[in-house]
Amino acid sequence: MSKVNVLAAVLALGVATAVGIQAQRNGRGSAKPVTLTAEDYIEIQQLVARYPYALNSGANNGYVMADLFTPDAIFCGRAVLYSQGRDQLAALARGRRSGPAYTVHFSTNHVIDPSPEGATGKLYLVVLDIGEDGKPSSINQGGHYDDVYVKTPNGWRFKLRNYMPSNWVPPQPCAPRPQR
Amino acid sequence: MSKGKALIAATLTVSVAAATMVMVHAQQKSKAPTLTPLDYVEIQQLVARYAYALDTGAQNGTGSVYAGLFTPDGVFVGGSSGRVAKGREQLAALARVAPGGTRGPLTVGHFIVNHVIEPSPEGAIGKQYLAYLIFGDEGQGGSINLGGHYEDIYAKTADGWRFKRREFIPSKSGPQGTQTPPPR
Numbered sequence: 042m043s044k045v046n047v048l049a050a051v052l053a054l055g056v057a058t059a060v061g062i063q064a065q066r067n068g069r070g071s072a073k074p075v076t077l078t079a080e081d082y083i084e085i086q087q088l089v090a091r092y093p094y095a096l097n098s099g100a101n102n103g104y105v106m107a108d109l110f111t112p113d114a115i116f117c118g119r120a121v122l123y124s125q126g127r128d129q130l131a132a133l134a135r136g137r138r139s140g141p142a143y144t145v146h147f148s149t150n151h152v153i154d155p156s157p158e159g160a161t162g163k164l165y166l167v168v169l170d171i172g173e174d175g176k177p178s179s180i181n182q183g184g185h186y187d188d189v190y191v192k193t194p195n196g197w198r199f200k201l202r203n204y205m206p207s208n209w210v211p212p213q214p215c216a217p218r219p220q221r
Numbered sequence: 222m223s224k225g226k227a228l229i230a231a232t233l234t235v236s237v238a239a240a241t242m243v244m245v246h247a248q249q250k251s252k253a254p255t256l257t258p259l260d261y262v263e264i265q266q267l268v269a270r271y272a273y274a275l276d277t278g279a280q281n282g283t284g285s286v287y288a289g290l291f292t293p294d295g296v297f298v299g300g301s302s303g304r305v306a307k308g309r310e311q312l313a314a315l316a317r318v319a320p321g322g323t324r325g326p327l328t329v330g331h332f333i334v335n336h337v338i339e340p341s342p343e344g345a346i347g348k349q350y351l352a353y354l355i356f357g358d359e360g361q362g363g364s365i366n367l368g369g370h371y372e373d374i375y376a377k378t379a380d381g382w383r384f385k386r387r388e389f390i391p392s393k394s395g396p397q398g399t400q401t402p403p404p405r
Contacts, residue, residue: 079258082266119359149334150272151265165272165329167354167363180363183356185329206360207329 075155081197085153085160085190088197093146099139103131110199111191117203117215125218145169145181158200159191166204183207187215254340260382264338264345264375267382272331275316278324284316291384292376298388330354333371343385345375346404351389368392372404 077085088109095106107130110116116124116133124130151164168181184206191200203215256264267290273279274287288309291297297306297315306312318324335350349371356363369391376385386404 079262082262083258147332149332150269152269152273153266163273164269165332167332180354180356180365182360183329183354183363184360185327205327207356208323208325208327209359 075157077153077155077160081160081192082153084197085162086151088190088199089148089151089162089164089188092199093144093148096134097139097143097145098141099134099137100141103134106134107131110202111193114199115201115215115217116199117201117211119204119206119209119211122211122213123215123218145171148186150185153190156189158189159197160189162186162188162190164188184209254342256338256340256345260345260377261338263382264347265336267375267384268333268336268347268349268373271384271387272329272333276324276328276330277326278316278318278322279326282318282322282324284313284318287316288313291387292378295384296386297384298386329356329360330366338375341374343374344377344382347371347373347375349373374404 092106092109094100095109098105100106104127107127110127110130112127113125114130116130118124118133121133124133145168146166147169148164148166151162153160153162163185165183165185167183170179170181172178184204187201187203187205188199189201190197201215205211271287271290274284274290277286278284279286291309291312293309294307295312297312298304299306299315306315330353332352332354333349334352336347337349338345338347350368351371352368353366354363355366369389372388372390373384374386375382377383388404
């Protein structure tokens with residue numbers, strides 16, 4: 042075999058190997074669809090179920106609620122449009138009526154979908170003003186949450202929670218704000 | 222045959238018969254319908270998606286997402302009038318947004334809770350409570366429009382679990398100690 046032929050063979054082998062590696066890389070995403078186990082679904086359901094208790098109780102100055110989120114997580118709402126990070130999230134659970142027996146956030150219809158980042162979800166919320174001291178009860182408000190969940194070493198956590206009251210048009214989209 | 226041999230033969234016969242009965246019973250028991258944890262989760266997800274599909278009228282008010290939650294021959298039976306919708310077209314019509322209607326992607330109303338799921342030979346059956354709430358502008362305030370419960374039959378298809386039959390039964394008091402029979 043001539044030197045030219047050997048060089049061509051080596052080049053061909055190299056190209057074939059590179060193409061093969063790239064194909065493997067490309068195939069990794071498509072060949073292995075994102076899935077969640079039954080345990081993942083249940084753990085995410087549990088995360089979401091803990092939220093009303095943490096918010097309504099205001100436990101540990103709101104930090105029980107804040108710790109359901111990742112440290113850099115974002116909450117968007119109607120009363121407070123944007124909160125990010127543990128301290129701002131804890132403040133959301135402090136600046137309202139609360140207490141260990143206070144129960145007003147009722148949520149249901151929890152849809153969970155796997156995503157490349159972990160999972161996304163949505164659920165309905167109705168806030169009930171439960172009458173105290175013989176006063177009548179009433180519906181305060183309702184809407185739905187759009188969530189992003191990520192799996193951390195401490196379990197599933199909210200990365201983003203966006204509360205959208207029914208038929209409300211938010212003045213701004215819920216997205217990370219540029220760093221100052 | 223001596224009495225001793227006859228006794229041994231009789232004992233053997235009874236033992237074989239008993240062993241056979243035990244095996245048959247065990248086989249029957251193993252054939253009892255079961256659901257995996259993922260089946261339960263997927264059926265919960267199906268029911269959760271129902272509320273969004275109906276309240277929003279997706280996709281783009283056509284009701285097609287709602288219809289897609291049913292098997293192609295799926296049936297919805299609803300309300301005190303016993304209205305029946307069968308098949309994708311009639312089902313989509315139930316969720317379709319009427320011209321000038323106010324339902325949209327952010328509308329919520331069907332609050333479904335207390336989801337019980339049981340395996341059945343056909344797949345699974347289930348039931349839930351419904352409170353249908355109507356909210357004011359921007360989700361503020363609201364009132365209870367109606368309540369009741371659903372009785373479902375689910376079937377596992379190539380595309381996942383789907384409603385084969387779903388019936389809504391409005392809340393109504395009646396004689397104590399009676400329950401509606403499971404769906405057939």
